[in-house]
Each structure stands twice: as C-alpha cells, then as structure tokens.
Amino acid sequence: MNYQYEKPDNLVELLEASVAKYPDNLLFGKKNPQKEYEWVTYREVGQRVDHLRVGLARLGVKKGDSVGIIANNRVEFAVVAFATFGLGARFVPMYEQELLKVWKYIIADSTIKVLFVSKPEIREKIKDFPAEIKTLEKIVLLDGEGENSLAALEKLGVAQPAPSIRPGPEDIAVLLYTSGTTGDPKGVLLTHGNFTSNVLAAKKNFPRLSDQERSLSILPWAHAFGQTAELYCFIQIGGSVGFMESVATLADDMGLVKPTFLIAVPRIFNKVYSGIQTKMDTEGGLPKKLFQMGVEAGKRRRELKEKGQASLLVNLKFKLADAIVFKKIRQRFGGRLWGSLTGSAATNVQIQHFFEDVGIPLYDAYGLTETSPAVTVNSPLAHRPGSVGRVIEKVKVVIDKSVTGDPTEGEIVVYGPNVMVGYHNKPKETAEVMTPDGGFRTGDIGRIDKDGFLFITGRIKEQYKLENGKYVFPSAIEEEIKLNPLIENAMIYGSNRPYNVCLVVPNFPALAGYAEKHGLPADPKGLVKSKEIADLLTREILGGLKGKFGGYEIPQRFVFLTEGFTLENGLLTQTMKLKRMFVFQKFKDRIETEYK
Numbered sequence: 384m385n386y387q388y389e390k391p392d393n394l395v396e397l398l399e400a401s402v403a404k405y406p407d408n409l410l411f412g413k414k415n416p417q418k419e420y421e422w423v424t425y426r427e428v429g430q431r432v433d434h435l436r437v438g439l440a441r442l443g444v445k446k447g448d449s450v451g452i453i454a455n456n457r458v459e460f461a462v463v464a465f466a467t468f469g470l471g472a473r474f475v476p477m478y479e480q481e482l483l484k485v486w487k488y489i490i491a492d493s494t495i496k497v498l499f500v501s502k503p504e505i506r507e508k509i510k511d512f513p514a515e516i517k518t519l520e521k522i523v524l525l526d527g528e529g530e531n532s533l534a535a536l537e538k539l540g541v542a543q544p545a546p547s548i549r550p551g552p553e554d555i556a557v558l559l560y561t562s563g564t565t566g567d568p569k570g571v572l573l574t575h576g577n578f579t580s581n582v583l584a585a586k587k588n589f590p591r592l593s594d595q596e597r598s599l600s601i602l603p604w605a606h607a608f609g610q611t612a613e614l615y616c617f618i619q620i621g622g623s624v625g626f627m628e629s630v631a632t633l634a635d636d637m638g639l640v641k642p643t644f645l646i647a648v649p650r651i652f653n654k655v656y657s658g659i660q661t662k663m664d665t666e667g668g669l670p671k672k673l674f675q676m677g678v679e680a681g682k683r684r685r686e687l688k689e690k691g692q693a694s695l696l697v698n699l700k701f702k703l704a705d706a707i708v709f710k711k712i713r714q715r716f717g718g719r720l721w722g723s724l725t726g727s728a729a730t731n732v733q734i735q736h737f738f739e740d741v742g743i744p745l746y747d748a749y750g751l752t753e754t755s756p757a758v759t760v761n762s763p764l765a766h767r768p769g770s771v772g773r774v775i776e777k778v779k780v781v782i783d784k785s786v787t788g789d790p791t792e793g794e795i796v797v798y799g800p801n802v803m804v805g806y807h808n809k810p811k812e813t814a815e816v817m818t819p820d821g822g823f824r825t826g827d828i829g830r831i832d833k834d835g836f837l838f839i840t841g842r843i844k845e846q847y848k849l850e851n852g853k854y855v856f857p858s859a860i861e862e863e864i865k866l867n868p869l870i871e872n873a874m875i876y877g878s879n880r881p882y883n884v885c886l887v888v889p890n891f892p893a894l895a896g897y898a899e900k901h902g903l904p905a906d907p908k909g910l911v912k913s914k915e916i917a918d919l920l921t922r923e924i925l926g927g928l929k930g931k932f933g934g935y936e937i938p939q940r941f942v943f944l945t946e947g948f949t950l951e952n953g954l955l956t957q958t959m960k961l962k963r964m965f966v967f968q969k970f971k972d973r974i975e976t977e978y979k
Contacts (some may be wrong), residue, residue: 386576386777386800389583392552393470393575395606397582397619401549402429405594405621408678412625412640414632420625420639423458434540435466436547441539442497442521442804444612446471448547449493449518449558453477453486453509454501456600456626459525459533463499467577468556469547475558475570476605478957480950487516488567492808493558499533501525552576552800558807559607561752562956570807573607577755580800582615584775591721592644594621599642599717601627601651605957607756608726612748613646630754634715641717649730649862650959651722652745656734657868659712661893664868670708677704681740701740711761716743724748724760727958728858729839742943747771749837753803753816753823754778758795759837770836775801781822782831792830792840796822828856839874845963847878853935855883860932861961867923869893872948874966875938876974884977885938886970887922888947893964911943940977941971 391397406426415421444450450467452475454460460476467474475493477486479501486509490498496518500506506524513519525533550556556575560568586592598617600611617624625640627633633651643653663671680701687693713720726748735745744763749771750756758780761772774780778799786794804824805813816824828841841856848854857875864873864885871890877883891907894916898905903913910916921941928937948954954966967974 386552386580388552388576388580388800390618392579392597393550393554394465394556394577394578394615395547397550397579398429398432398465398468401425401618401621404562407689408594408621409623410618411461412623413458414626414628414636414639417637418635422623425621428458431462431537432433432469433544433547434537435462435533437540437543437545438536438538439466439470439472439497440545442536443468444472444497447473449473449475449495450497450499451475451490451493451495452499453475453481453505454481454499454525455479456604456609456775457501457525459499459501460604461618463525463533464557464614468550471548471550471554473555473558475560475612477560477978478603478605479505480522480957485510485568489560489570490519492567493560493570497521497523497889499523499525502846507784515626554581555804557610559605559610559752562958562960562962569809569812571667571752572804572807573755574804575798577803578611578615580777581611581755581775582619584777584955585612585616585757585760585774586620588760588764589644589722589724592620592622596620596622597640597719598624598644598646599627599633600634600641601633601645601647603957607752608750608958609646611756612726613726616646624686637715637717639717641719643719643721645716645720645723647723647725648724648727648793648959649734649745649747652725652730652734652738653866655712655715656737657866657890657893665896673704674708676700677708677740680704681736684740685736697840705742712741713743722746722763726750726756727960728862729769729771731862732768734866739768749839750801751823751825753825754797754799754801755803757801758825765836767832767834767836768945770838772837773835774837780831782829782836783824786843787828792828794843795825795829795837795839797825798822801889814963826928849877849883849935850879850881851935853933855936857883857963860928860936860938863927863931864924867927869920869923874948874961874963875937876967880978882940883936883938884940884942884974885924886942886944886966887920887924888944889916907945913946917941917943926977942973943976944970 399681402425408425409422410425412420412422450472452463464474464832523531528534555572557573559571595880598613604610604614627636663674680697683697720743722744725745730745730747738745746761748760750758757773757775758770765773781796782793783796784793826843829837829839831837845855845856860875861873864870872888874886875883895905
C-alpha cells in the first residue's frame with residue numbers, strides 16, 4: 384500500500400540528520416568501574432557508524448543481506464544497526480538471555496551473513512554455527528582488539544571512508560523475531576517507513592520533547608517498543624540515553640542519569656507504588672498520615688477540577704504533602720522526570736492518578752511488534768487514564784465486531800504506514816493476520832469511546848470459557864491482583880472448568896515483617912505452608928477483586944508458589960509477559976488438585 388511518507392523516511396537519514404544538527408550533544412552514557420557515567424556524542428557515534436559500514440562492506444555485506452547481533456542495549460548495538468542500514472541490509476537483533484536453539488533458528492531463518500556477539504561466552508556457545516548454517520560467514524566479538532573484533536572492522540573504515548546508501552521507506556530495515564511462546568518465533572519484516580512514521584507521529588504527540596531530553600534505558604532494544612520509542616525517537620530529537628547497569632542498580636542509576644522522560648512498562652511503576660505502600664504501612668505515624676492526606680487531596684483536587692471548581696484547603700493539604708512526601712518520590716527517579724510512555728500492559732487507573740499527583744504522568748500506549756509498534760498513544764495533548772489513547776497520525780483502527788458478536792467491542796484491526804510487510808518465510812501465518820485490503824488483525828479485543836480513545840478489553844487467544852459458558856479475560860484480573868504489595872505475580876486458569884484457580888507468587892520480602900511480628904517462619908516454603916499467610920493473602924486478593932469483576936471471574940481456589948515467574952525459568956517472555964502454556968504445564972498437577 385502506498386503512503387505519503389514525511390522526511391526522514393529512512394533510518395539512515397534519521398541518524399545522519401541528527402549527527403549534523405546535534406554533533407556535540409551527548410548521545411549514549413555507560414557506567415564505568417568507578418560507578419560514574421561516561422558519555423559519547425552524536426559526532427563520535429556517527430563516525431563509528433561510518434567506519435563500521437565500510438568494514439561490513441569489506442566483508443561482502445550488501446543490500447538485502449542480513450546482519451545479526453546478540454547483545455543487550457549498548458553503544459555498539461546502535462553502531463551495528465545503523466552501519467547495517469547504511470548498506471541497505473537487514474538488521475536482526477537477538478536477546479542475550481535466550482535459548483541456544485532459538486538463536487540457531489533465527490540465524491538460519493533470517494540467513495544472517497555476519498553475526499556480532501557481546502561476550503566470549505556467547506561466542507563459545509555458537510562456535511559451531513558457521514559449519515551448521517551455510518549462510519553464516521563470520522562471527523564478530525563486540526569487545527577486544529583481535530582479528531575478529533568490532534574494533535578491527537571499524538579500523539577498515541578509518542583508512543577508506545565511503546558514503547552510505549539511503550534506503551527507500553518501503554525497504555526492509557529490521558527483521559524482528561517475536562517471543563515464540565508456542566512453536567517457532569516469527570520474523571516480522573519491518574521497513575524504514577514503518578519505523579520513521581512511528582517516530583514522527585510520536586514526536587507530534589509529545590511536542591515538549593527536545594534535544595535536552597534524557598532517558599534511562601530499561602527496555603530491550605531487541606524489542607520493537609524499546610527500539611522505536613527510545614533508540615530511534617531519542618536520536619531523532621537529539622536527546623540522550625543512559626544505559627541501566629542492571630535491574631538491581633535501577634534506583635542508583637536513576638539518581639546518576641537523572642532522566643527527564645522514560646520509556647517503560649507499568650510493572651516498574653507498580654513496584655515503586657507497592658514499595659511506597661509497604662514503607663508507609665511499616666513506618667506508620669506522621670509519614671503515613673501525610674502520605675494519605677496527599678493521596679486524598681490529590682483525588683479531591685481532580686474531582687473539583689472536573690467540575691471547574693477549586694478548594695483552598697484541599698490545595699494547601701496537597702502542597703504540604705507534595706513538599707514533604709511527593710518530592711521524595713520524585714527524587715527516587717532522579718528529580719527531573721516529567722513523564723513516562725508505558726506499554727505492554729494497561730496501567731491501573733489508581734496508579735496513574737497517583738503518579739500524576741506526584742508530578743510524573745504515565746501515558747499508556749498500545750502497539751505490537753507487527754505495527755512497529757505504536758497504534759495509539761495517550762499524551763499531554765489527549766490523556767484518558769484507563770484507555771491506551773487515541774490513534775496516531777496516518778493510522779486507522781477498525782473494530783471488527785463480527786469476531787465477538789458484541790455491538791460495543793470487537794477485534795482491533797490496524798491500517799497504516801506502521802503495519803509490517805509480513806512474517807518472513809511464513810506466507811500462511813501472514814495470510815491469517817493480514818486482511819485483503821492491507822489491515823493487520825491484532826488478536827486484541829477493544830472498543831473506541833465517543834472521544835476516540837481506545838480501550839483494550841481482552842485478547843482473543845487468552846480468553847477462555849468457563850464451564851457455564853461465560854468468557855474470562857485473565858490478564859485484567861491478574862493485573863489487579865498484582866497491584867497488592869503482598870503479591871509478586873499471579874496467573875488465572877479455568878478453561879472449561881467450573882471456576883477459576885489462581886497461581887500466586889507472594890512478595891516474600893513484603894511478608895517478612897508480618898511473619899516476624901506473628902512468629903511465623905520467614906523462609907518462602909514456611910510462609911506458603913502457613914494457613915495464616917494463606918488466609919491473609921486470600922482475603923487481600925478477594926478484597927481487591929470484589930466489585931470490580933463478576934463473581935464467576937473471581938478465583939475460588941488459590942495455589943501459593945515459592946518459585947516466581949522469571950526469564951531464567953522460561954515462564955516470562957523478554958517483555959515480562961506470562962508464557963501461559965509453559966506456566967500451566969509446570970504447575971499442572973497442582974492446578975488439577977484444586978478441581979478435585
């Protein structure tokens with residue numbers, strides 16, 4: 384389908400325009416051994432891209448070839464990506480934390496010619512791949528100075544510079560593989576125009592964004608959300624990105640980088656919110672009273688504002704709480720954060736209101752890898768908590784009600800310059816999701832209100848029927864349960880069963896104080912065996928769900944686990960979503976027991 388693309392309409396031009404416009408601006412920052420951030424400029428990154436592009440050309444990489452990388456977010460990830468784009472080749476990113484068989488499948492399926500790896504340990508694991516995969520000609524280590532190193536390839540470009548190729552907007556830029564929760568992962572073919580149209584639409588929704596913005600990189604660039612919203616968007620505006628060292632150092636990194644705008648998932652803010660609630664409950668006294676006063680004043684202030692009214696007393700209470708309590712919360716994020724774009728799941732409205740009162744509004748967006756990724760977005764221009772925002776520029780959403788038979792909601796079908804070309808080497812799977820007129824069937828169920836805000840109400844593949852024939856959308860119930868500070872994670876199951884069963888991973892650190900006070904065993908195994916803890920968690924969960932969900936949706940039985948859902952044990956995707964089938968298989972026996 385032909386679209387009118389605005390400039391820049393390719394990722395090569397996007398980078399080169401910013402290097403020319405902001406040569407001395409800081410671009411990427413990394414923590415050194417002294418625990419300080421060291422930064423490189425747009426000019427320095429642009430030079431490395433130019434040098435590596437020549438090195439890749441000397442290896443025989445040309446238009447249509449595939450260049451892969453197995454690495455976490457780092458300067459070299461961007462350098463390899465843009466050097467690849469500058470030759471008209473395809474960039475194929477992979478996660479460091481991935482199964483060997485998945486790497487092998489992706490490398491073979493995408494016909495990668497040159498593969499960059501971040502660590503010697505990864506190189507050792509895949510050392511036999513060139514003999515087993517006929518298209519893989521060379522493996523290059525990102526660190527070091529040796530023969531097969533990135534540094535050696537860059538040196539080739541210093542001696543013999545060469546101009547870049549400017550791809551067309553409909554040329555393939557990235558081959559991005561989905562998580563593959565069932566079967567082989569699917570390679571999503573995304574064009575230069577897919578990405579740049581997304582970037583330009585985002586900038587129009589956030590007019591405040593400038594070359595003074597800074598992000599702390601939390602989400603993987605091997606996923607569409609982090610890659611588009613952070614890597615490409617921040618380069619386009621001339622902003623800077625500091626790399627998080629690890630999840631364990633996130634709080635310290637926030638203080639050092641002092642971000643102004645974050646690209647994040649609700650889970651991060653849910654954890655902060657739960658931590659604050661637990662701390663207030665533990666401290667009690669005046670701090671808790673001030674906190675509660677601020678929350679109530681914020682709520683009352685919003686209600687009055689909606690009516691066009693104001694209250695001097697309410698404003699005074701809010702200002703007092705803000706000066707003493709909310710200011711400290713802002714400092715936890717570095718003190719400069721004015722907002723965050725959140726995706727992958729809807730943020731709870733209560734938490735959205737809380738952070739808005741704190742001074743850090745959370746703007747929920749919606750998208751998929753296949754839409755590169757943004758479809759809708761909340762922003763300072765139009766924000767409705769509970770929704771995922773309005774459709775971005777040049778994109779159209781159709782609600783196909785024939786799928787649900789419901790007059791108010793249906794499957795979300797997306798049209799626009801953000802929609803993928805298709806799945807690589809998978810014509811059958813492509814035909815299943817693409818409509819004859821170029822729309823992409825998302826598999827998500829939603830509705831659009833009278834003001835154009837989209838609300839996600841379920842996922843076709845996740846929904847199931849109970850024995851009584853009523854539909855359940857488990858993710859909404861799970862998200863509500865996880866808001867409780869005593870709960871780390873949860874999964875609802877009940878397909879064709881008389882009632883729902885809930886697998887619960889307790890927040891063991893949060894329960895430690897309660898256990899000590901009541902003379903209970905503090906270790907996870909002891910806690911989940913305790914009837915007192917089971918009763919406490921059951922009351923907390925049921926109390927949080929009643930009045931928000933139908934009686935048939937609320938779980939009747941609970942299984943308390945000592946093992947969490949993690950990337951390492953294969954129960955979460957790289958974007959922290961549940962691999963439901965894997966979780967079910969692992970705990971099948973315990974679930975079945977609850978139906979006997």
